[in-house]
Amino acid sequence: MSDLDALFEAARTVRKRAYAPYSNFLVGAALRAPDGTVFTGCNVENASYPVSVCAEGGAVSAMIAAGYREIAEAVVVGDAALCTPCGVCRQRLKEFGTDDLIVHVADLNGIKRSFSMDELLPAAFELEHKKD
Numbered sequence: 001m002s003d004l005d006a007l008f009e010a011a012r013t014v015r016k017r018a019y020a021p022y023s024n025f026l027v028g029a030a031l032r033a034p035d036g037t038v039f040t041g042c043n044v045e046n047a048s049y050p051v052s053v054c055a056e057g058g059a060v061s062a063m064i065a066a067g068y069r070e071i072a073e074a075v076v077v078g079d080a081a082l083c084t085p086c087g088v089c090r091q092r093l094k095e096f097g098t099d100d101l102i103v104h105v106a107d108l109n110g111i112k113r114s115f116s117m118d119e120l121l122p123a124a125f126e127l128e129h130k131k132d
């Protein structure tokens with residue numbers, strides 16, 4: 001199994017643990033750090049909808065809590081034609097993405113498209129000190 005296949009499987013597996021009783025739209029995300037370590041997250045909804053957290057947000061939090069600061073590759077899995085990260089999550093991924101971060105978007109059967117961060121979030125907002 002390739003590293004990308006493993007990242008896809010990690011995202012597809014964690015997707016099953018999503019808490020999405022309001023939308024019934026389960027999403028899983030898996031992030032690979034430059035050293036190969038993988039972090040996962042799933043969406044967690046709330047009766048107060050804006051409190052909900054996207055899968056990518058959960059994965060980024062897990063990565064940061066583990067002491068990591070860089071994402072080399074990401075996979076987002078949802079049961080949709082093209083489950084691209086929302087605008088907020090594009091900014092989240094940009095904050096920690098390496099310069100050549102690729103975000104793969106998948107349905108339950110496999111990866112459908114792959115995007116560079118510049119494709120997902122051109123002219124992104126950035127501050128010089130963001131990774132310190």
Ligand SMILES: [Zn+2]
Nearest residue numbers: 054086088089
């Ligand atoms: Zn999002």
